[in-house]
Amino acid sequence: MITPSPATPQDLEAFWMPFTANRQFKAAPRLLERAEGMHYWTPDGRQVLDGVAGLWCVNAGHGRREITEAVSRQIGKLDFAPTFQMGHPIAFEFANRLIRHTPGDLDHVFFTNSGSESVDTALKIAIAYHRARGEGTRQRLIGREKGYHGVGFGGISVGGMVNNRKSFGSLLTGVDHLPHTLDLSRNAFSKGLPEWGTHLADDLERIVQLHDASTIAAVIVEPLSGSAGVVLPPRDYLKRLREICDRHGILLIFDEVITGFGRLGQPFGAQFFDVLPDIMTTAKGLTNGAIPMGAVFVRKQVYDAFMSAPEGAIELFHGYTYSGHPVACAAGIATQRIYEEEGLLTRAGELAPYWQEAAHSLKGLPHVIDIRNLGLIAGIELEPVAGKPGSRAFGVFRTAFERGLLIRVTGDIIALSPPLIIEKAQIDQIFGTLADILRN
Ligand SMILES: Cc1ncc(COP(=O)(O)O)c(C=O)c1O
Numbered sequence: 001m002i003t004p005s006p007a008t009p010q011d012l013e014a015f016w017m018p019f020t021a022n023r024q025f026k027a028a029p030r031l032l033e034r035a036e037g038m039h040y041w042t043p044d045g046r047q048v049l050d051g052v053a054g055l056w057c058v059n060a061g062h063g064r065r066e067i068t069e070a071v072s073r074q075i076g077k078l079d080f081a082p083t084f085q086m087g088h089p090i091a092f093e094f095a096n097r098l099i100r101h102t103p104g105d106l107d108h109v110f111f112t113n114s115g116s117e118s119v120d121t122a123l124k125i126a127i128a129y130h131r132a133r134g135e136g137t138r139q140r141l142i143g144r145e146k147g148y149h150g151v152g153f154g155g156i157s158v159g160g161m162v163n164n165r166k167s168f169g170s171l172l173t174g175v176d177h178l179p180h181t182l183d184l185s186r187n188a189f190s191k192g193l194p195e196w197g198t199h200l201a202d203d204l205e206r207i208v209q210l211h212d213a214s215t216i217a218a219v220i221v222e223p224l225s226g227s228a229g230v231v232l233p234p235r236d237y238l239k240r241l242r243e244i245c246d247r248h249g250i251l252l253i254f255d256e257v258i259t260g261f262g263r264l265g266q267p268f269g270a271q272f273f274d275v276l277p278d279i280m281t282t283a284k285g286l287t288n289g290a291i292p293m294g295a296v297f298v299r300k301q302v303y304d305a306f307m308s309a310p311e312g313a314i315e316l317f318h319g320y321t322y323s324g325h326p327v328a329c330a331a332g333i334a335t336q337r338i339y340e341e342e343g344l345l346t347r348a349g350e351l352a353p354y355w356q357e358a359a360h361s362l363k364g365l366p367h368v369i370d371i372r373n374l375g376l377i378a379g380i381e382l383e384p385v386a387g388k389p390g391s392r393a394f395g396v397f398r399t400a401f402e403r404g405l406l407i408r409v410t411g412d413i414i415a416l417s418p419p420l421i422i423e424k425a426q427i428d429q430i431f432g433t434l435a436d437i438l439r440n
Contacts, residue, residue, distance in 0.1 A: 030401055035062035038419055038426055040406060048401065051430050052408045053419045056226060056258040057289030060338045061421040067290045067334040074330030083111075083324045091324030094332050098286075098295060101267040101336075101345060104276040108303040111324040112294035115257035115283035116150025119220070121296045122279045123154040124318055126218035126251045132305045135249075139174055140211055142204065142219040142250075146180035148227035149220060149255050149281075158220050161228055176207050178221070182231045184381070188370040189363055190232075191356055197234030204244045213248035218279070220253040223269030227258075229413030230372045230379025238275045251278040251302070257294075261285030262339060262420050264375030265349025272375070278302055288335040293328035344420045348376040354424055358431040359416075365438040367392060376422070380414040380434070396437050405433045 012026040032040040032048065038061055040048040053059055060067075074090065081088045095109040110125070112118045123141055130138035143149065143158030150156075156165050157172035160180065165171060179200055187194035204219065223238060225231040245252040254277035259269035262285065266272040270280060279302065283294035306315040322328070339345050352375055359378040360371050370381040382392045393409040400407050407430075408415045416430060 030398075032406075037061045037063065038422060047404055049405050049426060049429055051400075051406050051416050051418050053285075053417055054289050055284070055408070056263075056417045057284035059261055059263070059285040059420045060288045060335060060342070060344055061419040064288060064290075064334070064338060066338055067288055067331050070330040070334035071291065071327055074327050078326045081326060082321075084319060088324075088326055090326050090329040090333070094324070094329040094336075097333055097336055099297070102280070102297050103268060103270045105300040106270075106276070106280055106297040107300060108298050110296040110298070110318075111320075111328075112283070112296060113292050113320055113322050113325075113328075114150065114294050115255075115281065116152045116155050117320060118257065118281035118283050118294035118296045119149040119158075119255060120152040120154040121294075121318065122253050122255075122281045123158065123218065123220065125279060125296065125298060125302065125316070126253065128316060128318075129251065129302050129305050130217050132309070135214070137214050138217040138249075140216045141172070141175050142178060142207060142216060143175060144178040144180060144221050144225075146182065146225055146228035146231055147177075147220070147222060147255075148225060149222075150257070174215075176211065178203050178207070178219070180225075180228070180231060181234055181237060182228075184370050187234075189360070190372065191360060192374055193232055193235045195235055198236045198240055200234065201237050201240035201244065204241060208244070208248050208250075213250065216248065216250050218251040218253050219245055220255055222255045222257075223259050223273055223275075224264070224374055224377065226377065226415060226417065227410060229381065229410045230377055230415050232372055232374055233273070238273045242275045242277075253277055253279040253281065255281045257281055257283045258377075258417065259375075262345040262348055263377060263417065265346055265352055267345045286335070287328055287331040288338070290335070291325075291328040291331040293325065293332060342421070347420050351376060351422065351424070351427070355427055358427050361431060362435055362438065365435060368438060376418060376420060378416040380416075382412045382414070382438075384412045396434070399437050400433060403433055403437070405430060407434070 031043050033043045034041040038050055099107040110121055112121050127139055141158050145160035147160040149159045157175045160177050181197050181200050186196040242252055254270055256269050260282040264272040278299050280297040286295055287293045309315045356373050359373045362368050367383045369383050372379040385392050390411050393412040393414055397407055397409045
């Protein structure tokens with residue numbers, strides 16, 4: 001337990017914390033006060049190695065001066081301007097800069113403020129796209145078990161994490177789910193992509209037979225699911241999904257909120273897996289987490305379908321007050337410049353073999369029942385304590401924090417996704433600390 005320091009707020013009650021056991025946290029808070037590079041510092045001055053890039057977002061490391069300065073300059077010049085029937089130069093500049101790295105013709109950008117908004121935007125675009133083309137019956141959305149697509153009603157409807165869905169009523173109608181791809185009995189301790197399970201994509205054919213292709217607008221999947229505990233696609237699974245979508249005129253949406261911006265060693269998961277989606281959602285690494293922002297990329301044909309609306313008509317009745325916020329755009333441009341100059345969009349690929357071996361060195365330690373990895377992501381699954389699911393991993397999380405390492409846990413799975421600037425010695429520190437905790 002951390003002893004509150006003078007910098008610890010006296011009253012923690014007012015802030016209803018997200019995805020947090022509020023009463024437990026407030027009884028023994030874990031606070032982060034400052035950050036730089038690969039580290040956080042607690043109010044009492046302890047250094048904590050960031051094993052999760054904040055929350056999968058600080059890809060270029062913390063406290064990047066270039067981003068701070070760009071934000072400060074922009075807020076002084078233009079703090080806000082609307083993008084409804086008006087525009088400001090930096091939003092166009094940012095969009096043009098972003099499409100340098102997107103695959104294929106994913107070259108139109110719709111700005112949002114978060115991953116959840118990106119997902120809901122993508123789902124709406126998919127349904128409206130079919131309507132604009134005269135196929136308005138295509139309204140069904142297909143997600144996947146264990147999928148995480150944020151917390152909007154669209155996102156939790158296509159998502160497949162039970163706790164995120166069960167308290168919120170009947171959700172969107174017309175949604176179906178593919179099976180998830182996690183199978184420890186066949187794929188445990190696979191290094192990189194699992195070999196077994198490509199055929200799970202064929203379940204989409206079953207869903208098409210059930211509902212008829214004429215009712216299905218889109219399939220949405222994460223190329224690699226992070227929040228559900230690092231669930232990898234079996235080899236060629238995503239290619240198979242693409243083929244089936246093509247066969248039936250169904251749009252394929254990749255939710256790249258965590259795989260976007262270099263996490264797998266390519267700018268996007270789409271390039272890593274060599275599969276071109278029709279729509280791609282992003283957020284997090286877009287601005288290095290410094291200012292909230294999301295972006296949805298659509299292929300030319302999707303954008304063009306809307307552009308045949310009558311001259312002068314608004315083509316898509318959708319948008320946010322802060323779509324293309326000038327200060328977020330400034331943060332984003334500075335972020336992308338760092339990624340390019342420091343080679344961070346591909347650096348994960350160079351470190352991946354070292355990362356993989358370090359992660360798999362935990363095999364054989366007590367309670368470790370699986371290790372999964374790809375790019376600079378790893379998942380370590382622990383055997384649950386009988387009757388207390390999640391408690392074992394949460395114990396590791398708390399001890400790791402006390403020992404100066406920030407990790408993330410979901411259920412009994414430890415998820416790791418450090419800033420892409422990580423050095424090998426820090427990789428050793430992450431897995432060395434975890435090995436020590438697990439051993440004891
Ligand atoms: C794949 C995916 N989609 C969407 C989201 C939601 O993003 P946000 O929390 O910014 O709304 C996340 C967040 O972790 C995510 O991992």
